[in-house]
Amino acid sequence: MIKRSGKELRELFLSYFEQKEHKRFPSFSLIPDDPTLLFTIAGMVPFKPYFLGLKKPEVLRATTSQKCLRTNDIENVGRTSRHHTFFEMLGNFSFGDYFKERAIPWAWEFLTKVIGLDPERMYATIYLDDDEAFEIWNKVVGLPESKIVRMGEKDNFWAAGPIGPCGPCSELIYDQGPAFSCGKPDCFVGCDCDRYLEVWNLVFMQYNRDEEGNLTPLPKKNIDTGMGLERLASIVQGARSDFETDLFLPLIEKVSRLSGVEYAADKRFDTAMRVIADHLRALAFMIADGVLPSNEGRGYVLRRLLRRASRYGRVLGLDRPFLIELMPELLEIMADHYKELVEYRSTIESVINLEEKRFSRTLDQGSALLEEEISRVIRSGSSVLSGETAFTLYDTYGFPLELTEEICQEQGIEVDREEFERCMERQREMARTASKQLASMAKKEVHSTLLAKFGPTKFVGYESDEAESKVLAILKDSREVEEAHEGEEVEILLAETPFYAEKGGQVGDKGWIETSTGKLEVLDTYYYHDVLIAHRVRVKSGYVSADDEAKAKVDLSRRNAIRRHHTSTHIIHEALTRVLGPHIRQAGSYVSPNYLRFDFTHFDAISRDDIVKIEQIANEVIQANIKLNIFETSMEEAKKIGAKAFFDEKYGDRVRVIQIPGYCAELCGGLHVNATGDIGLTKIVKEESIGSGLRRITALAGMAAVSHYQELFDLVEDLTLISGVEAGSLKEKFTDVFQEIKNLKTELQRSNLKLALSQCDKILSQRQIVNGFTLLTGKFEDLDADILRQVGDHLKKGLKKVLLVLGSSFEGKVVLVAMADEDAVRDGIHAGKFINRVAKIVDGGGGGRPNVAQAGGKKVEKLEDALNAVPRILTELLGV
Structure with a gap:
């Protein structure tokens, strides 16, 4: 076997199947044309409509090296040899053309003859009763019976869902030798260790499964195969893991140089470098395909991966944005095949750099919270940080549990891992529930049935604004009905339509559909399955029936x-x-x-x-x-x-x-x-x-x-009448007016501050000593938070271990300010938490830093009660 690069392996695969009359397609986008998927997760995803019979394939044979992204097991990325987020799936596909009789021998020939894998080390798994595949492996390929392993539905049967196309599959297994074994006496094909490594999966779609679970042979049988380029490269290059191949190693070596940490010397640091290398690949391709950071959907995944990579940079001592420094290595590895990395390099680098800088600030905030919680644990005499706190740090601030544990260990504190896992499981359960809801929605196959029955809708709207057509189907509440009557809202499918369906950001057309028995107002037009055009209509008069002849007319002005x-x-x-x-x-x-x-x-x-x-x-x-x-x-x-x-x-x-x-x-x-x-x-x-x-x-x-x-002209005319100046002088006039207002506000603030300071002597004379703290409270009227803070600064002068709470009615609401000096903060006072408790009495809330905070409230009449409660709240918070 010749040692080959990842680039060479990719090209060998695609060229091999081109020679077998397959059309080579460039990789499709990571953003699939499938509402049930966030990302393209396998090579077959872009061809799914062909496998499901929703679209007629333009070719009968295809081959791709498809960029894929999976996020179901992010936590294991970097910890194992084979888990990745972004990866490339090599595949060859047949849409009703060849079947097992060619797919199996071609796979064997490619791996053993083209790549040069040792046939003596090869095994195949097949479905339990797939005798057809057994005969081909045994009689045609020549694989001994002892190396053909029959396995159950979990491992060797593929289905698109509970009902629909499905079939057995056959996996090609490569024995990497005893050095990769788990050492168990029964280690053999099917073991989870890396000795018997699955290289390629051949899926034989030959049945249709109905709602009762019955399998009926498909009239046209399909082939769908998938082989991870990274895994193939690890075998050919003799690497212990995918990360030691030339698809990852240049990135890892660059991280090692940037951090000064040697790779393969410390497992914890190795994990960090692997995560960074894996996630950078994913980030670059996601951004190149149009994904940008956000707090939901694909953008959330992008943000999560970027933050995880950045966090692991800190584990290596890289406490600055560094990810874009790896781009030259990534381009060297991938850009010859994926030109989008070059085309959108500046966008990729700008998005990553900006997001990483912002996350650095978030990480600092999380660190401050963790330090505060550690201090609280120590003060309480405990040695355990709650798992709920650790989960909040993980979920809100992006702290991995390992980083929280590491920081806690330095203070002799453990993290309640069991409670953390319970919190994680609650979150996973919520995610699973959401996933089930999405799957339930995806089961509504009425439009798929109609597409199979009638085919794509003919759109004639480029040429005309109206058309003679025919009502193919009427749907109400996702059910097909024969008629719809005046006042009802339904979906109408037409044989051909001039109405543009919403797509590419352009809204759908509105207008009218008329039949001999009724008139329908078209409220919206949209697609199902990208080719079936539906019209949401309200029956304005009469009624409409399936098979009616119809005249469709677009609202031309709109x-x-x-x-x-x-x-x-x-x-x-x-x-x-x-x-x-x-x-x-x-x-x-x-x-x-x-x-x-x-x-x-x-x-x-x-x-x-x-x-x-x-x-x-x-x-x-x-x-x-x-x-x-x-x-x-x-x-x-x-x-x-x-x-x-x-x-x-x-x-x-x-x-x-x-x-x-x-x-x-x-x-x-x-x-x-x-x-x-x-x-x-x-x-x-x-x-x-x-x-x-x-x-x-x-x-x-x-x-x-x-x-x-x-409208702007009318506004300018009104302003000239109000101000008494010409339009050309409006800017100067209003600048003068606003400056005058600003000056008056400043003067009013000075007067209010002077009046408020005159009450300071009275407040100081009424100070209390509570549990060793000097406590000051004061009530004012018509003062905003800024003036209250200035009064607080004046009151604190010359006092030690002081906490003060000042309140005022302002514009019909309550304004509260709490302030504490360094001594008070050191002895356990947190102004932000304190003011939040006080604010609840006035039906409000707030917070802030340990030394200064502010809050608001709705109940002005309760302000006196809130200030009187300050000594009690202080005693409760100190636990005395």
């Missing part, structure tokens, strides 16, 4: 407003790129008849000057009245002319290009104006941040923009 906003989106996108730079990339859009939103990657607010430049470019293009060029072509030709592709769209071999000659071109399936002049004008009305490194522009086009200008 559609034209949508067209203007959609073309404006493309124009603004290009203007953003020209003014801000080529890193600008769409992260989402919304196109309606009333306005457009465009989300994009950028890491600073856009200046007013740049907004003006963007608007000017956009409106110059509009005034030039350039005729749009709309055409279909191949993806390859579209790339040659520089057409932009939006990340959240799915593209086939043929793509639709919207070109404004001499200005821009984009792939888009939406509706557009005939010429840019049809837009009239466009106006950006808002620019804002919507997340880390993510900005949003809201803009108006056509009559919506005209109405906006009219």
Whole structure:
């Protein structure tokens, strides 16, 4: 066996199956066209509609090296030899073409002849009663019976779900030798250790399972195979784990150089380096495919992985943002096959760097909380940190349990691991419940049945705004019905439709459907399975029946407003790129008849000057009245002319290009104006941040923009009447007015502070000594929190071990401030916790730092009671 690189193995696999008449597809996105999945988790996911019979395949044989992401076992990444988040799955697929008779011999030939694995070390597993596979392995391939292992449904039977296509599978196993064994006397194929390593899984989809569990042979049998490139590389390169292959090791070595920590010298540090290497790969590919940090969905996974990698950097002593320093090594390993890493390198690095910097601050906050909790444990005389606290640190601040335990051990404190696990299990149970709910939703197969029955809806809306059609089906509450009557809301499927279904950010069309017996108002139009168009309608008069002939007519005025906003989106996108730079990339859009939103990657607010430049470019293009060029072509030709592709769209071999000659071109399936002049004008009305490194522009086009200008003109006229000055002098006039108001507020604050300070002698004369602390309370009227803090600073002067609580009624509510000096804090006072207890009496809450905090409340009439309760609350909190 020749030692080969990961790059070579990937190319050998794809070339081998190209020679077997398979079409080589580039890796599909990590974002699947499947609402039941967050990420592409296997090579078969992009082809799932073909396997389920929802779409007709364009080819009968395919092969890919598919980038995949799995998040079900993140905690084990770095601790074992084989767990990963991001990985590449090599696969060959047959859609009703060849079956076991070719899939098995080809797999054997590739591994033993092309790769050179020792046939004497090879085993195969098959399903218990799959005699067909046994015969091929034994008679055709020549594998001895002793090396063909029959296994049960758990290991060797694949199904897409409880019902539907399914079938047995066969795994190719490689014996890595005694050095990889667990040492148990019964260690053999099926053991969890690394000696008998599963290399490749061949799935034979040959049955359909019904609701009773009966298996019926499929008319067309399919092949779906999957082999991890990382695992294959570890065998070929003689590595102890995937992490010692050339797909990971350059990253690990770079981390070692940055941290000064030697790899393979300490298991704890090895885990940290493996996690960082694995997670960086995942982060780069996720961002390249359009995922950005957020607190939900894919963005949450991205954020979690980044934080985990950053945390493990601190384990190695890397207490600064460092992840982007690994990008050159990642590009060297992967960029020749995955060009998106180069194309979006600046975006990848900017997102990672910004998010890592922000997390550093979060990590510091978590450290402060942990130190505070450790101090509390020590003061109470305990030696155990609660598992609930450890879980809060893990879940809220991103602290791994191991890091919490390490810090606690330095203080002689243990962490209640059992309680931590109970908290983790509660969270997992919540996740499982959510997953079951999603699975339950996915079982609603009514639209799949209709798609199989009628096929894709024919869309004629590019050419026309109305069409003669036929009602194929009526659905109410996800059930097919024969009729719908006046007042009912139902879904209608038409044989062909002019109504555009919501997609690519553009809202669905509205309008009317008329039959000989009824009139229906179309309220919305949307897709199922990406090809079946559904119309949500209200029956305005009469009734509608399945099989009725129908006339469908789009609300043309509304559609034209949508067209203007959609073309404006493309124009603004290009203007953003020209003014801000080529890193600008769409992260989402919304196109309606009333306005457009465009989300994009950028890491600073856009200046007013740049907004003006963007608007000017956009409106110059509009005034030039350039005729749009709309055409279909191949993806390859579209790339040659520089057409932009939006990340959240799915593209086939043929793509639709919207070109404004001499200005821009984009792939888009939406509706557009005939010429840019049809837009009239466009106006950006808002620019804002919507997340880390993510900005949003809201803009108006056509009559919506005209109405906006009219409203602004009316506003200016009203202001000139109110102020008594001309429009050109409004800015100067209002600047003077606001400065005068500011001066008056400052003067009022001075007066209020002077009045409040005059009461300090009285407050000092009424101070109390409670459990060794000097306690001051004071009640005021019409003072805000800032003045109360200034009064508190004055009162503290010359006092030791002091705690003060000041309250005031202000604008109909209660304002509370608590302050403590260093001596009081050292002896256990925490102003933030203290003020929160006091605030509950006035129906409020608050918090802050140990030395200064503030709170608010609703019940002004309870302020006196709250201040009188301060001595009691102090005694309770001190536990005296």
